[in-house]
Amino acid sequence: xxxxxxxxxxxxxxxxxxxxxxxxxxxxxxxxxxxxxxxxxxxxxxxxxxxxxxxxxxxxxxxxxxxxxxxxxxxxxxxxxxxxxxxxxxxxxxxxxxxxxxxxxxxxxxxxxxxxxxxxxxxxxxxxxxxxxxxxxxxxxxxxxxxxxxxxxxxxxxxxxxxxxxxxxxxxxxxxxxxxxxxxxxxxxxxxxxxxxxxxxxxxxxxxxxxxxxxxxxxxxxxxxxxxxxxxxxxxxxxxxxxxxxxxxxxxxxxxxxxxxxxxxxxxxxxxxxxxxxxxxxxxxxxxxxxxxxxxxx
Amino acid sequence: xxxxxxxxxxxxxxxxxxxxxxxxxxxxxxxxxxxxxxxxxxxxxxxxxxxxxxxxxxxxxxxxxxxxxxxxxxxxxxxxxxxxxxxxxxxxxxxxxxxxxxxxxxxxxxxxxxxxxxxxxxxxxxxxxxxxxxxxxxxxxxxxxxxxxxxxxxxxxxxxxxxxxxxxxxxxxxxxxxxxxxxxxxxxxxxxxxxxxxxxxxxxxxxxxxxxxxxxxxxxxxxxxxxxxxxxxxxxxxxxxxxxxxxxxxxxxxxxxxxxxxxxxxxxxxxxxxxxxxxxxxxxxxxxxxxxxxxxxxxxxxxxxxxxxxxxxxxxxxxxxxxxxxxxxxxxxxxxxxxxxxxxxxxxxxxxxxxxxxxxxxxxxxxxxxxxxxxxxxxxxxxxxxxxxxxxxxxxxxxxxxxxxxxxxxxxxxxxxxxxxxxxxxxx
Numbered sequence: 264x265x266x267x268x269x270x271x272x273x274x275x276x277x278x279x280x281x282x283x284x285x286x287x288x289x290x291x292x293x294x295x296x297x298x299x300x301x302x303x304x305x306x307x308x309x310x311x312x313x314x315x316x317x318x319x320x321x322x323x324x325x326x327x328x329x330x331x332x333x334x335x336x337x338x339x340x341x342x343x344x345x346x347x348x349x350x351x352x353x354x355x356x357x358x359x360x361x362x363x364x365x366x367x368x369x370x371x372x373x374x375x376x377x378x379x380x381x382x383x384x385x386x387x388x389x390x391x392x393x394x395x396x397x398x399x400x401x402x403x404x405x406x407x408x409x410x411x412x413x414x415x416x417x418x419x420x421x422x423x424x425x426x427x428x429x430x431x432x433x434x435x436x437x438x439x440x441x442x443x444x445x446x447x448x449x450x451x452x453x454x455x456x457x458x459x460x461x462x463x464x465x466x467x468x469x470x471x472x473x474x475x476x477x478x479x480x481x482x483x484x485x486x487x488x489x490x491x492x493x494x495x496x497x498x499x500x501x502x503x504x505x506x507x508x509x510x511x512x513x514x515x516x517x518x519x520x521x522x523x524x525x526x527x528x529x530x531x532x533x534x535x536x537x538x539x540x541x542x543x544x545x546x547x548x549x550x551x552x553x554x555x556x557x558x559x560x561x
Numbered sequence: 562x563x564x565x566x567x568x569x570x571x572x573x574x575x576x577x578x579x580x581x582x583x584x585x586x587x588x589x590x591x592x593x594x595x596x597x598x599x600x601x602x603x604x605x606x607x608x609x610x611x612x613x614x615x616x617x618x619x620x621x622x623x624x625x626x627x628x629x630x631x632x633x634x635x636x637x638x639x640x641x642x643x644x645x646x647x648x649x650x651x652x653x654x655x656x657x658x659x660x661x662x663x664x665x666x667x668x669x670x671x672x673x674x675x676x677x678x679x680x681x682x683x684x685x686x687x688x689x690x691x692x693x694x695x696x697x698x699x700x701x702x703x704x705x706x707x708x709x710x711x712x713x714x715x716x717x718x719x720x721x722x723x724x725x726x727x728x729x730x731x732x733x734x735x736x737x738x739x740x741x742x743x744x745x746x747x748x749x750x751x752x753x754x755x756x757x758x759x760x761x762x763x764x765x766x767x768x769x770x771x772x773x774x775x776x777x778x779x780x781x782x783x784x785x786x787x788x789x790x791x792x793x794x795x796x797x798x799x800x801x802x803x804x805x806x807x808x809x810x811x812x813x814x815x816x817x818x819x820x821x822x823x824x825x826x827x828x829x830x831x832x833x834x835x836x837x838x839x840x841x842x843x844x845x846x847x848x849x850x851x852x853x854x855x856x857x858x859x860x861x862x863x864x865x866x867x868x869x870x871x872x873x874x875x876x877x878x879x880x881x882x883x884x885x886x887x888x889x890x891x892x893x894x895x896x897x898x899x900x901x902x903x904x905x906x907x908x909x910x911x912x913x914x915x916x917x918x919x920x921x922x923x924x925x926x927x928x929x930x931x932x933x934x935x936x937x938x939x940x941x942x943x944x945x946x947x948x949x950x951x952x953x954x955x956x957x958x959x960x961x962x963x964x965x966x967x968x969x970x971x972x973x974x975x976x977x978x979x980x981x982x983x984x985x986x987x988x989x
Contacts, residue, residue: 265792266792269785269788269789269792272788273784273785273788274785276784277782277784277785280782377602378602381602381606385611386601386602386606386607386610386611387607387611388607388608388804388805388808388836390808390812390836390837392812392815392837392840395812395813395815395816396815396816399816400816400817400818406788406791406792407791407816407817407818408788408817409813409816409817411816412784478781480812481782481809481812481813482781482782482805482808482809482812483607483804483805483808483809483812483836485604485606485607485608485804485805486602486603486604486606486607487602487603487604487605487606487779488604488781490603491604491779491781522785523784523785523788526774526785526786526788526789527785527788527789527792530772530773530774530775530789531775533746533774533775533776533777534746534775534776534777
């Protein structure tokens with residue numbers, strides 16, 4: 264019983280973290296066809312900003328739980344500003360170019376951001392651990408889990424639903440889907456595609472930064488943070504299907520459960536299992552689990 | 562030889578200052594150019610690279626100012642002004658090493674936190690006949706796989722801290738038999754775990770491994786691992802995690818109380834103790850890969866180092882700062898010794914020959930290059946246990962293991978020595 268609980272609970276906790284990291288990445292690709300390597304930088308900006316805000320907030324002695332929205336805002340605002348800077352400063356000149364060009368350009372942005380982060384925050388580690396133990400722990404089947412992690416699962420579900428609802432149930436979401444389906448026809452119908460791209464990129468960057476803020480309480484915020492997560496985020500979105508929010512969610516759950524099972528049953532393959540899941544999915548569905556069918560153009 | 566060198570080093574510093582005036586115009590009057598390579602970017606830069614560089618910078622300034630405390634005196638390396646070029650190990654360490662040697666034309670290279678860097682650079686150093694001092698990497702392969710003439714290491718190799726950890730457990734927890742391990746899945750983690758289990762089995766034949774976990778380097782998320790370790794319910798939990806990975810592991814384990822239920826052995830725990838001591842439960846065993854940082858012993862030189870470091874950088878020096886300093890001081894001691902013998906500022910080769918088997922003073926205490934034909938340091942290695950004293954986390958039950966107790970003597974590889982039951986070890 265404890266084994267089953269361990270695999271399911273830890274799998275879902277890890278999946279939540281993976282999804283929050285990957286959601287912005289897949290949103291940006293789905294709308295803009297930009298495989299955004301700089302997403303790792305937005306994650307890192309969020310983590311650093313949240314850790315800085317936490318350091319200030321928890322020194323005031325104000326109620327601990329109010330630190331969470333402070334950290335979230337402190338992460339999202341600079342994350343979105345950085346996203347807007349990348350989109351307006353670089354990407355808008357390259358819309359319609361090949362995807363590999365976008366990969367190279369955003370990889371360049373990632374490297375620039377890495378240096379900028381060191382210039383701003385230095386090479387030392389930052390901590391925002393106060394919220395992590397704030398909500399205590401819960402025992403399930405004799406195993407202790409941290410309640411902050413359950414909070415992250417719940418918050419991730421809210422983010423997933425909000426994204427789905429925004430895209431599928433709002434007017435702006437329908438405009439977005441029209442752009443996803445055919446950018447040129449959308450422009451011909453008067454949709455301001457450039458503005459939608461800007462909003463999408465800013466929201467995607469904000470989601471990346473929010474993921475960094477959510478992770479910050481459980482880690483040491485150090486240089487290189489963004490580079491480490493981007494590989495995992497790619498594994499999730501490729502498994503789920505590039506551009507699919509539902510795919511990212513299912514991909515994250517698959518990988519999270521598989522990893523938790525490996526750690527508990529066959530720890531030797533822990534390193535390998537994430538990519539084994541991705542490879543297994545791609546063997547049967549080369550475009551990922553939820554890849555949208557693309558129209559053939561003549 | 563060592564005794565002679567120890568005496569000579571003590572007097573050499575004084576004579577070295579004279580060397581400047583004795584020397585005539587020659588190549589040896591030129592600055593002594595050193596390249597210092599460590600991680601200046603990426604995840605290793607914060608916990609290891611930045612403090613290492615700070616330690617080197619502080620010592621370099623003191624060497625040129627002539628403000629090092631006794632037994633050092635005189636300016637420069639045997640009278641030659643010291644210049645340092647800092648290089649980022651994160652970007653193609655071997656290529657950058659070649660750049661330092663061929664383009665920058667440095668006289669010596671100090672550096673390298675990664676064992677991978679050291680293993681690849683050691684043969685290059687020999688081939689290019691470049692004096693190279695490894696200051697931090699731990700791989701035993703550097704000197705066990707080949708004889709070196711141009712390569713030195715100024716701190717212990719990785720096996721020593723795991724042997725000492727086993728001794729500490731044997732003394733303070735003789736009835737703890739089941740051990741679990743969580744170590745990063747690369748050479749450092751694998752070698753550390755292997756040596757710890759082997760040494761523990763020698764000292765306590767009832768040692769039994771309950772679970773061993775191998776997360777990816779810089780993984781950062783350890784929820785599943787913590788649950789697995791809790792399910793194993795071992796007496797001892799060993800980890801050679803370092804830097805951000807260790808911090809994340811401790812932060813995530815604290816609310817779960819894992820290290821309250823199991824005795825944690827953190828072989829590189831000194832950096833985490835310096836930054837997040839409040840998150841480390843009582844009873845956790847802390848190592849510093851030697852005798853530096855939080856476990857450094859009081860001495861006039863250590864007092865000077867700590868105070869100068871805090872004044873210059875505004876923070877306590879963690880153990881990587883000590884080992885960076887330790888490497889540069891080896892060069893200073895050897896340079897001064899060579900100058901006193903030559904009667905003039907020394908050439909690089911004279912410094913290299915003086916380094917062999919040298920014994921010198923550092924903020925960590927006496928460092929002796931007494932292993933592997935005088936190229937590998939053997940130093941004391943300390944462990945302590947976290948205990949709240951008046952609510953403040955403090956290190957108590959500190960044990961300092963002498964090289965004679967925990968460092969394999971010449972003639973053995975470390976693995977052979979452990980498996981043979983530490984023949985010749987003197988642990989009183």
